[in-house]
Amino acid sequence: MTELSSGFLTPEFLAPLAALGAAAIVTYFWRALGVAVSGKVDKDSSLFRWVTCVAYALLAGLISRMILLPIGPLAELGIEQRAGATVISLAVFFLTRKNLLIGVASGAIALVLMAKLGPL
Template sequence: MAPMAALGVAAAVTYFWRGVGVAVSGKMDKDSAIFRWVTCVAYALLAGLIARMILLPIGPLAELGLEQRAGATIISLAVFFLTRKNLLAGVTAGAVALVLMAKLGPL
């Protein structure tokens, strides 16, 4: 299959399911038990991925020690809560902390 045809099929399938979601979304109760369950599962998956990145990293993150990764996580969480749960500030602080720790080495 030509690359452009594959791209077209992928886009059509994606937009079809987005359209179905828009059509059905007005009839759903966002406070229902199923949505609470989906939210819990999504947060659990995210927490698992973050824990894996800290404890069992791959790629460039694996070059830093566990202490450095944990330190950047603590800094990121502290900034997140000190800025009244500002996600951008927390993520930026964590990224800057990781870069500085990588450049300066273990302290």
């Protein structure tokens, strides 16, 4: 754990700033461009409907990739564990008449148990 007194001008503090700054700039670029472009796209045009479809496909693609082929700590688990937990979460969600909290919680608990005990 780092001490607050280590100061802000150390290389340990400064070096990651370039990476974080670059990531923040490219991220904000998309958001600001979206605001700038949005005034020029008519909400009832087919172009707008196409952009909507692209947005939903992108989101679904990202979510499914995050579950099936994650980067980060989840990558240590097998795909069958993550897929299994996802199926459990979906099943509980529909069985509880679309209760989000219970659905999400059961998926996460299933994953933690499988990570601890191995695949079911």
